[in-house]
Every structure is written in C-alpha cells, then in structure tokens.
Amino acid sequence: MASITAEGVTKRLGSTVAVRDVSFTVESGEHVGLFGPNGAGKTTLMQMLATLSFPSDGSIQIGGRDVTPDATRVRRDLGVMGHRPMLYGTLTARENLRLHARLRGVSTDRVEEVLGQVNLRTQASTRVETFSHGMKKRLAIARAVLHDPTVLLLDEPYAGLDQRSAADLQRILDQFDDRTVVLATHDLARGATDCDRALVLVDGTVSRDVQIEDSATDALETVYQRATDPADQR
Numbered sequence: 001m002a003s004i005t006a007e008g009v010t011k012r013l014g015s016t017v018a019v020r021d022v023s024f025t026v027e028s029g030e031h032v033g034l035f036g037p038n039g040a041g042k043t044t045l046m047q048m049l050a051t052l053s054f055p056s057d058g059s060i061q062i063g064g065r066d067v068t069p070d071a072t073r074v075r076r077d078l079g080v081m082g083h084r085p086m087l088y089g090t091l092t093a094r095e096n097l098r099l100h101a102r103l104r105g106v107s108t109d110r111v112e113e114v115l116g117q118v119n120l121r122t123q124a125s126t127r128v129e130t131f132s133h134g135m136k137k138r139l140a141i142a143r144a145v146l147h148d149p150t151v152l153l154l155d156e157p158y159a160g161l162d163q164r165s166a167a168d169l170q171r172i173l174d175q176f177d178d179r180t181v182v183l184a185t186h187d188l189a190r191g192a193t194d195c196d197r198a199l200v201l202v203d204g205t206v207s208r209d210v211q212i213e214d215s216a217t218d219a220l221e222t223v224y225q226r227a228t229d230p231a232d233q234r
C-alpha cells in the first residue's frame with residue numbers, strides 16, 4: 001500500500017524553482033533515501049512532506065490524505081527530525097519530552113520508554129543546553145517517535161556527528177525499521193545501509209530512482225556520480 005504519493009510536485013521560492021514536477025510513490029514500510037548535491041531541493045521537498053510548506057503545483061498524499069487540506073490530520077502520522085532539533089535548552093530531556101507528550105496526548109510512560117530506546121535514561125534529568133550534538137540528535141529522534149508515527153522524515157540525521165555517534169544513531173534508528181522512512185542525507189554509505197531505495201535529486205527533479213541492493217554503497221556511489229556529474233550524464 002502506498003504510504004506517500006507525490007504527483008507533479010513543484011515548489012517555487014521567489015524566482016527559484018526549488019522542486020520541479022517531482023512524482024514518486026513510497027510504499028508502506030519502505031525506506032527511501034533522498035540524495036543530491038547542495039541546492040538540489042532535498043530540504044524543500046522534505047519540508048513539503050512534513051507539511052511545513054505546501055506545493056506551488058501538484059499534490060502530496062500521506063496515508064491516503066492530501067497534505068494541503070488535511071495537514072493537521074497528516075501530522076499525527078509523521079515523525080519529523082529536521083535540521084533544527086526543536087528542543088528547549090533550559091529544560092531537561094525528560095521535561096522536553098513531557099512537554100511534547102502533553103501537546104500530543106501521549107502518556108508519561110511512553111516518555112520513559114522512548115528515553116530508554118535512545119539511551120538517554122541516565123541523562124534524562126540533565127538540561128539539554130549541556131548536551132553534546134549527538135545527545136541532542138538522539139533526543140530529537142525521541143521527540144520524533146514519541147507519538148508512534150507510521151512515517152519518519154529524517155533530514156540529515158547524521159550531519160555533524162562523529163563516526164561513533166553516527167553509528168549509535170544508526171543503531172537507534174534500526175529500532176524503527178518497521179516504519180515508512182524518508183531520509184535525506186549526503187552520507188551515501190549510511191544511506192545505502194538505511195535505505196531500500198534511492199531517489200537522486202538534481203536541480204529540483206528526480207534524476208534517478210533505483211533500488212539499493214544489499215546495502216551496496218559502491219553501486220549507489222556510481223548511480224550518484226552519473227546523476228550529478230554534468231560530464232557523466234547518461
């Protein structure tokens with residue numbers, strides 16, 4: 001069953017066409033990596049999937065609902081981890097999650113469960129402004145999954161993390177393997193491991209839409225290179 005359907009999606013930002021006539025379907029439980037060079041339109045597309053902005057033309061359906069009229073309902077199905085962690089530095093990790101839990105109608109038991117899933121139980125009473133980047137990322141994941149969404153949208157989850165923190169985060173994300181995932185990243189190796197399929201965006205359009213066989217980073221790198229190198233377009 002299709003979890004996400006984008007049909008002819010275009011997004012104009014001032015005089016820039018950031019996303020141009022993009023169409024794709026993501027099946028329920030599928031993990032799709034969104035790859036592309038700087039300025040390709042990944043964040044713009046992710047923001048539309050997250051209902052933070054809306055297509056100028058075309059439509060996006062998530063869980064069978066059109067995001068434009070039904071954004072409030074669609075958001076219940078979405079767990080979003082964007083560039084900014086959306087956390088309050090002066091609150092503790094637990095207080096941050098309890099605040100979101102109250103807004104979402106989620107129990108405090110679920111807060112404790114999720115703190116455990118992201119390995120932050122022992123730091124739960126620490127103010128977030130003292131957290132490392134990696135700890136903030138883990139808490140941002142906790143916030144994103146708190147209401148048990150069916151679709152996870154992860155924009156550059158590994159950005160700024162060292163190898164160990166990235167590996168820790170990847171293990172945490174593995175726990176949410178049963179969800180539909182759209183993951184935008186420049187990290188082809190982690191993207192190949194995390195995803196079943198790659199969409200390569202170039203200049204706002206989908207240049208490649210390929211399956212990723214057995215976490216094959218080399219094959220993905222070749223596809224990426226051919227899609228993005230003007231001297232190697234074929």
Ligand SMILES: Nc1ncnc2c1ncn2[C@@H]1O[C@H](COP(=O)(O)OP(=O)(O)OP(=O)(O)O)[C@@H](O)[C@H]1O
Nearest residue numbers: 013014016018036037038039040041042043044045
């Ligand atoms: N608010 C804005 N106003 C005008 N143009 C914008 C705005 N935001 C982004 N753009 C332009 O839209 C295009 C796509 O940008 P976007 O941030 O979606 O790319 P990206 O693939 O996420 O890049 P990166 O990998 O650098 O994060 C770029 O040409 C960018 O300059």
